[in-house]
Amino acid sequence: MLSESAPFAPTLAVLTVILFLLYKYVVHPALFSPLSRIPGAHWSTSLSPVWILWTRYKSMEIRTLHQKHHQLGPVIRLGPNDISVNCVKGGISTVYAGGFEKHAWYSNLFNNYGVPNMFSTCQGRPHSVRKRMMSNVYSKSYMHGSKAMIEITTELIYRRLLVRFEEYSSTGKDVDIYKVSSAITMDFVTAFLFGLASSSNLTMDDERRDWFLELYNSRRKYNFWPHELPNLTKIAKWACVPLVPKWVDGANATIESWTLEMCDGASKAVGQQPSSKIAPSSPDFPIVYAQLDSAIRDGRSKQDMDSDLALSPLQRLTIASEMLDQLAAGFDTSGITLTYAIHELSHHPHLQNLLRSSLTTLTPPITPLSTPSLPSPKALDALPLLHAILYETLRLHAAIPGAQPRITPGKPCILGTAANGGEYFDIPAGVRISAQAWSLHRNEEVFPQAEEWRVGRWLKWRDESGRAGEVVDVEMVGVGELRWLEVRNDVEMNRWFWAFGSGGRMCIGSNLAMYQMKSIMACLYGNFTTRIVDDEGIEQRDAYTAPPKGEKLIIRLEASAI
Ligand code: HEM
Ligand SMILES: *[C@@H]1O[C@H](CO)[C@@H](O)[C@H](O)[C@H]1NC(C)=O
Ligand SMILES: *[C@@H]1O[C@H](CO)[C@@H](O)[C@H](O)[C@H]1NC(C)=O
Ligand SMILES: *[C@@H]1O[C@H](CO)[C@@H](O)[C@H](O)[C@H]1NC(C)=O
């Protein structure tokens, strides 16, 4: 008996284990999981994540998913535990407006100093506590009403940007406008965060600018390993097989200490020393820093306040982590958007003319001759053509065109719609799910001729007699008809427009972004024309944040003759 059953028991055990694994990892995901009804982007997606990992590794995720959605419909499966959606109803309105939490991907991507911040925090509650601390200073009414902001803008536009533009146009030299755009947006964002006195000065200081941008941009290639396979990356590093070159850590550390310097400058402005305290109406007042600093202090107990006037080291890094994230999110995306707006306008000289005419209606206009004062932010914001140019650029060249991964919640959810490719029920918890602006913005039913930059889709016209209509082609609009243009508020287009995301995790900086981009565009096209010298590599990278592949756009500026 004994001698017969002894070899049998282990065999049975091994067989059971094999059958169990086969069921759990092959049969269930392929046949019984509610996810198995979703069309797979590749035959292997129900069995293994290798295909999607490979696609991400090769920097082909955006265009591959775009093509797969085109073939297979608005809900597709990317891996055993990975879905992509490309629709509003049953798609982004369920996931993003529905408050699905961020995937851990964000904590791998955006933790600075090893301390979480608003962007990188995945859980809903701590995130919304943090976001509420700062959302009022990022509101449009704050932005348009802030005296400090007007002084900051006056300084940046008249004493930096216009000075450079005049130099470029009078010397006729080639200009890398991607660098110039990144520099001026960095100066804007850091002045808003830290106050002018503690902000960057990259617009004037080309050497410093090139140093920073090189440091920042050179890291982009190495995102795959730490972002998609953080644990493997850690183990490999520990085993001395680094998947990311060591200097990337060094670059990160340098950027972190550069930011910390600006933070420490700002902290003096809100500090306890009456002599160094700055009035909130001054351009040197650190608007966002002060707001977060006081919110974090209010969160402390009374006892802490008495015993310790300085921030704890962790609080100091918490604020710095937040500032670094906003500085990066704020300069990079706006710089990319401006680059594409300028690229498109350089191909459309008539639109440059129209825009310039529209800018001369501002009082005062922004020109080298006018006294250094600005039109009201509200008047600038209300120019329909400028607004349409930036919106169309944000649609066709979204600075964040890539997937924004979330995680499905505890309560099973429904994806898709019966009317459009089918509904998928009982999606379980813990599945990675995302949408990408690149594809949402290319829906032909909402944005006809979606691959074309057509500013007119965001406009309508209405003449004095009350007649109104669509603007089929802005190229046909004459200068005399400019005053008939209005922004077109189309519900469907607005629902599919996703450049700033949607829901509780939507961009906090969209008003700052529009404000700075409109100011910069007004400064440029109010007095100058642009034409392309070298736009090689202008296609966007296939990445979450997508600058031009060539990391440059060379143009020439000429003083415009009106
Ligand atoms: C054209 C300019 C901009 C674009 C296209 C843009 C786009 C976006 C998008 C798509 C998101 C959602 C990301 C996701 O969930 O994966 C986002 C979030 C965010 N953006 Fe922006 N952004 C711009 C400018 C700015 C500026 C100027 C700032 C601030 C200084 C900023 C700060 C943030 C922050 C902090 C978040 C995270 C919000 C949260 O998690 O609640 N962005 N942005
Ligand atoms: C460097 O910092 C960026 C932004 O915080 C992050 O995405 C990246 O993973 C970091 N790189 C390394 C090697 O830690
Ligand atoms: C910015 O840099 C330029 C050139 O380096 C310098 O002349 C100017 O004084 C600087 N401005 C500020 C506010 O630091
Ligand atoms: C990676 O490691 C962390 C702990 O460091 C763990 O919580 C997490 O589940 C791991 N992720 C994966 C995908 O295994």
Ligand SMILES: *[C@@H]1O[C@H](CO)[C@@H](O)[C@H](O)[C@H]1NC(C)=O
């Ligand atoms: C700038 O524009 C104003 C009118 O808007 C014009 O009088 C002036 O000549 C222009 N200057 C340049 C350098 O184009």
